[in-house]
Amino acid sequence: MRTRARAAPPRTRTKIGPRAREIDLRPIEVKWRAAWEKANVNVARADPTRPKWYTTVPYPYMNGYQHLGFATSFLRAEFQSRYRRMLGYNVLHPEAFHCTGLPILGAAKRIAEKEPKQWDILRKMGIPDRDIPKFADPMHWIEVFPEAAMEDLKGLGVAVDWTRSFITTPLNPPYDAFVRWQFHHLRDGDFVKIDKHPVIWCPKDQAPIGDHDRLEGEGETPSEYTLLKFPLADGRFLVAATIRPETVYGQTNLWVDPDASYVVAKVGEERWVLNELATRKLSEQGRTVVVESTVRGADLVGKDAVAPAINRAIPVLPGSFIDQGRGTGIVTSVPSDAPDDFVALRDLQRDDALLAKYDLDPPRIRAIKPVSIIRTPGWGPLPGVEIVERLGIRNQGDREKLEQAKAEVYRTGFYRGVLNENCGPYAGMRVEVAKDEIRKELMSKGQADSMYEPSGEVVCRCMTRAIVKVVDNQWFLGYGDPAWKAKVHEAIASMEMHPEGLRKWLDYVTDWLHDWPCTHHRGLGTILPWDSDWVIESLSDSTIYMAYYTIAHALQGGALRSQVPWAGRLDDAFFDYVFFGKGGAKTVASRLGVDAKLVEELRQEFTYWYPVDLRNTAKDLVQNHMAFCLFNHIAIFPKEHWPRGYGVNGYVRLAGRKMSKSRGNVWYIREALREWPADVIRLTVANAGDGLDDPNVDLDFAAVAEARLQDWVRFATKKHSTRRNTHGIDGWFLSVLNRTVQATRNAMEDMNYKIALRHGYFDLQSAWSWYVRRSENRPQVECLRRFIEVQTKVLAPFTPHMAEEIWHRNGGAGFVVAAAYPDAKVEEINPRAEAAEGLLQSTLADIREILKVTGIAPKRMALYTAPSWKVSVHEVARALATQGALAMNVLMEKALAQPGMRDRAKEVAAYAKQVADELKHARVEHLDRFDSVDEFAMFRENAHFLAKELGVKVDVFRADDPRRWDPSTKADRAVPGRPAIYVE
RNA sequence: GCGUGGGUAGCCAAGCCCGGUCAAAGGCGAGGGACUCAAGAUCCCUUCCCGAAGGGGUUCCCAGGUUCGAAUCCUGGCCCACGCACCA
Known part of the structure; x- marks a missing residue:
């Protein structure tokens, strides 16, 4: 019903004039960074007289320069740190560097091998060719990148206490001791166990192959195959591997490759026929296998073997499609559901020569028909046949289409399929369930066995195809333990989550996690x-x-690799004392040869700072690190030291595109810093977006931001022409200012920085622009001062250098980065002033709409504010609506009871109906929008403003003023909140 | 398939939790105007469709539903992104 045009909201940009360009942010940034460092602004020590705030981000991995993705996760934490400091907290925000694990070793090795891809990665980081060979040594990485990361972060002006920085691995002895202490506790608490474990394995290197060491097959994992055993007449078994044991009821034949060679091997007490590679896989998987003899595939063709489950003899037929690298080299044939099998069967049935070659009986072979065993919605009885026909697959050689067909049939069959009546006891069971049931039964009857294979083809960097090995002494952290999980859920429930959706995700991850292999044979680490x-x-x-x-500041002694002698001798007792208060400081200290006071101080540092108030990261760490962090805290620390808050952000997009090394659009922090001043990057990151959505670093925004920041420095520090006396509009501005502060604080607390900037920067700037327009370019002096102060402080967490410059040019005391954040003065929030201004704006918009639609070039115009009787009716209606009892009859009764109303009862009724419709469903809190603004006075006061905006004389009348000028009787239309307009 | 987050005007993107002030902020792009010798920058106005009076029409992935009222809540569907591990 209402389509009332709203005023174009006051929008503006700060002026970007040529003079603004004169302000160079870079030297300003350098200057203030030096000043902060000199004053130790960011060095944090326990201070029991002050509340504390402790922020961390997961330390980044040191296999390269850090890029904008890390910068974003880091800065989102840092904005919070800076905000909290301005709220009066003693803030700790440390940063360390992660060197543990395989990637550095792998990358260094690849440089040593002069691998072009790895070489190129370093070159793209901007490392000159002549320096790249140095990276063949893993140590070089650890020397270069942590320093570089520090330099980059410092370049961004982060508020980090660098006295607490360190690197991981035994290169840093106190940290190494800390990790040992941690694992002793995990073991004592029974959180660590040992078990068998399948891993992707390179038979040539005799080592597991992590994702980073793979030429092909990133993300593939060990998966379990079922080995089906087909007894031959002589008691030996043909052994076929399958991932679809549920299809056994549809078996029609076996496939062997006549040109391949197979072996007979003694496996346990049985003799199996399979290929040689499979025997090696089985040995690596803990089976005793002895190869006894070799047999040609061609010699197996034509024999009959008894198929498991259906317990019936089926023929062995020649198939050329078999991948000898996978499974056993022997394949059971289920043409109904396996496109490969159907095509091979069809090929053979059509090929007289081939049949003759292997002396196969053509009528018998041609009689083989697919057996329908699974019903899948959307598919006919024989999906394997159906898809071959649909995709037009010609023969076994059509590999690409066959792979596609296989994947499609398998997926839909697995999740939606149900077994047919001919599947014995499994009839009617869903494939997803039947798969395991059938497998179990066959295994228990000795008709099947199992073997691991990689879930997809994996090729090691040494060009060798990977297999799966089962290691039998793998150490695990028992994240699968339900009791442990329960406590994690408890922790999650009591934490602050940013955004809130993270809570659900972590709960899910906690349930999904199972035991985690926590040790390696290779890699850097403890x-x-x-x-x-x-x-x-x-x-x-x-x-x-x-x-x-x-406690790192004491242990590191100012170096990333500690050289502090006593810190090289730390034992469990030291950590037990510092973290648990167990034992005595004196004992611990004397053993280390330090003053007991120092050890006591470290204990105080820990109890003061712990727990972590906020840990922020990108979303990739949710399902591992962020969950592990909770599990381990629970295992080791008492409840009061469990983390209090988590924050997560999405993956950074650059100009709307995903950042990825392979696509070459990675932006390193140092590159960004060459392009733009730190404050510009920081503001751009803050504005990139909140929540779990991927934030978008918008380069256009950055360009505009630079100019805007320069201009803000100029604006905030120049002389303005102001006035001392107060106008009505000042109240409006102060109201908006304070509401803005309120909204900004809320957004900051929730880590919604884009929203914080919208309120605290963009909207505030627009409000100021409107205010200046309404003040005829002479703002009130106090309003100006407060605007500058609030704006500068609100920006300070995002653009600290610029804020500091303004603060000092304007004679501020101390540092703005440690100054008090603006408070919202609730008493200055004035809804009536804002409502009045809204009325002015909406009226202006209405006038413009009229001018636009009619195309009138106005010579004169008039406004008519609502007559007093309408105001009365409206008041009565509002009162009734507030009480929730707005009924027409009551409204009329009350309205007519007022003096003079009965004379115009008909008009009153018409208007009352209109008002009732309007207010009946309005929210109570919106009713005060109309609250006793003296519209006539307001428009009178601002008539000259409207005249100036519209370039025409504007008269203001009360609609019930008998002397009004009203040539086309528009005044009747006037209602409260909406004056009538006449344009001539 | 499971989990998570999404689908909003030419594009980007708010709003959705808490239904009504929503034809829906802001930005970009586009158009018009002011300033200027001119350009740039800046400022003002416009930018779903129709309209010579502030109005009307049709919209927020699709289809239903709840409600006096749905971008917002519910149900079903379609589509996109990310993750599904032993490793950073």
Whole structure:
């Protein structure tokens, strides 16, 4: 019903004039960074007289320069740190560097091997060719990149206490001791266990192959195949591997490759026929296998073997499609559901020569028909046949289409399929369930066995095709333990989550996690204290190190690799005392040869800072590190030291595109800093977007931001022509200012920085622009002062350098980055002033609409504010609506009871109906929008403003003023909140 | 398939949790105007469709539903992105 045009909201940009260009932000940034450092602004020490705030981000991995993705996760935490400091907290924000694990080793090796791809990665980071060979040494990475990361972060002007920085791995002895302490506790608490574990394995290197060491097959994992055993007449078994045991009821024949060679091997007490590679896989998977003889595939063709489950003899037929690298080289044939099998069967049935070659009986072979075993919605009885026909697959050689067909049939069949009546006891069961049931039954009857294979083809960097090995002494962290999970859920429930949706996600992840292999044979890291064959894996050694930061300043002695002698001798007792208060400071200290006071101080640092108030990261770490961090805190620390808050952001997009190394659009922090001043990058990141959506770093925004920041410095520090006396509009501005502060604080607290900027920067600037327009370019002096102060402080967490410059040019005391954040003065919030201004704006918009539609070039215009009787009716209606009892009859009764109303009862009724419709469903809090603004006075006062805006004389009348000028009787239309307009 | 986050005007993107002030902020792009010798920058206005009076029409992925009222809540569907691990 209402389509009332709203005033174009006051919008403006700060002026970007040529003079603004004279302000160069870079030297300003350098100057203030030096000043902060000199004053130790960011060095944080426990101070029991002040409340604390402790922020961390997961330390970045040191296999390259840090890019905008890390910068974003970091800065989102840092904005909060700076905000909290302005709220009066003693803020700790440390930063360390992660060197544990495989990637550095792998990358260094690849440089040593002069691999072009790896070489190129370094070159693209801007490392000159002559320096790249140095990276063949892993140590070089660890020397270069942590320093570089620090330099980059400092370039961004981050508020980090660098006295607490360090690197991981045994290169830094106190941290190494800390990790050992952690694992002792995990083991004592029974959180660590040992078990068998399948891994992707390179048979040539005799080592597991992590994702980073793969030429092909990133993300592939071990998956379990069923080995089906087909007894031959002589008691030996043909052994076929399958991932679809549920299809056994549709078996029609077996496939072997006549040109391949197979072996007979003794496996346990049985003799199996399979290929040689499969025997090696089985040995690596803990089976005893002895190869006894070789047999040609061609010699197997034509024999009959008894198929498991259906217990009936089926023929062995020649198939050329078999991948000898996968499974056993022997394949069971289910043409109904496997496109490969159907096509091979069809090829053979049509090929007389081939049949003759292997002396196969043509009528028998041609009689083989697919057996329908699974019904899948959307498919006929024989999906394998159906898809071959649909895709027009010609023969076994059509590999690409066959792979596609296989994947499609398998997926839909697995999730939606149901077994047919001919599947014995499994009839009517869903494939998803039947798969495991059938497998179990066959295994228990000795008709099947199992073997692992990679879930997809994996090729090691040494060009060798990977297999799966089962290691039998793998150490695990028992994240699968339900009791442990329950406590994690408890922690999640009591935490602050930013955004809130993170809570649900973490709960899900917690349930989904199972035991985590926490050790490796290779890679950099701490040696597992009780089993020196193993190195602690890099996600497992970095779950509770936020505790280490609280004491790191003493242990590191100002170096990333500690050279502090006593810190090289730390034992469990030291950490037990510092983190648990167990034992005595004196004992601990004397053993280390330090003053007991120092050890006591470290204990105080820990108890003061812990727990972490906010840990922020990109969303990729949610399902591992962020969850592990909770699990381990729960295992080791008492409840009061569990993390209090988590923040997560999406993946950074650059100019709307995904950042990825392979696509070459990665932006390193140092590159960004060459392009723009730090404050511009910071503001751009803050504005990139909140929540779990991927934030978009908008380069156009950055360009505009630079100019705007320069201009803000100029604006905030120049002389303005002002007035001392107060106008009505000042109240409006102060109201908006304070509401803005309120909204901005809320957004900051929720880490919604884009929203904070919208309120606290863009909207505030627009409001100021409107205010200046309404003040005829002479703002009131106090309003100006407060605007500058609030604006500068609100920007300070985002653009600290610029804010500091303004603060000091304007004679501020101390540093703005440590000054008090603006408070909202609630008493200055004035809804009536804002409502009045809204009325002015909407009226202006209405006038413009009329001018636009009619095309009138106005010579004169008039406004008529509502007659007093309408105001009365409206008041009565509002009162009734507030009480929730707005009924027409009551409204009429009350309205007519007022003096003079009965004379115009008909008009009153008409208007009352209109008002009633309007207000009946309005929210109570919106009713005060109309609250007793003296419209006539307001428009009178602002008539000259409207005249100036519209370039025409504007008269203001009360609609019930008998002397009004009203040539086309427009005044009747006037209602409260909406004056009538006449344009001539 | 499971999990998570999404689908809003030419594009980007708010709003959705808490239904009504929503033809829906802001930005970009586009058009017009002011300033200027001119250009740039800046400022003002316009930018779903129709309209010579502030109005009307049709919209927020699709189809239903709840409601006096739905971009917003519910149900079903379609589509997109990310993750589904042993490793940063």
